[in-house]
Amino acid sequence: xxxxxxxxxxxxxxxxxxxxxxxxxxxxxxxxxxxxxxxxxxxxxxxxxxxxxxxxxxxxxxxxxxxxxxxxxxxxxxxxxxxxxxxxxxxxxxxxxxxxxxxxxxxxxxxxxxxxxxxxxxxxxxxxxxxxxxxx
Numbered sequence: 001x002x003x004x005x006x007x008x009x010x011x012x013x014x015x016x017x018x019x020x021x022x023x024x025x026x027x028x029x030x031x032x033x034x035x036x037x038x039x040x041x042x043x044x045x046x047x048x049x050x051x052x053x054x055x056x057x058x059x060x061x062x063x064x065x066x067x068x069x070x071x072x073x074x075x076x077x078x079x080x081x082x083x084x085x086x087x088x089x090x091x092x093x094x095x096x097x098x099x100x101x102x103x104x105x106x107x108x109x110x111x112x113x114x115x116x117x118x119x120x121x122x123x124x125x126x127x128x129x130x131x132x133x134x135x136x
Contacts, residue, residue, distance in 0.1 A: 016124065030072045089124070110131075
């Protein structure tokens with residue numbers, strides 16, 4: 001049986017996707033950085049994968065990812081976080097998917113929200129966000 005493709009691999013091949021890059025300011029403390037991913041509306045199927053400096057830290061988490069601990073501020077400096085979430089539309093109007101991403105524990109709370117309409121009911125959108133942790 002062939003191995004299922006990762007969401008990261010599917011993202012590279014998909015024509016229905018969004019991507020966003022941003023920085024997140026942190027300090028040199030031991031305060032923990034927490035991540036939230038809230039995909040789609042109620043009932044929409046969602047799977048999330050996350051990588052910290054190309055090391056998979058979340059594999060195929062279903063639904064929301066709530067208060068996932070990424071590590072201490074001082075240990076994240078200069079690292080990249082990549083989050084891939086596939087959201088599948090449910091039958092009915094509107095044919096809209098969404099992705100809400102949050103970080104807490106750094107210098108300020110961070111939130112990013114995006115939504116995308118699908119062509120056909122039941123289609124999926126793959127959302128990607130890349131965050132660079134910086135002290136500047």
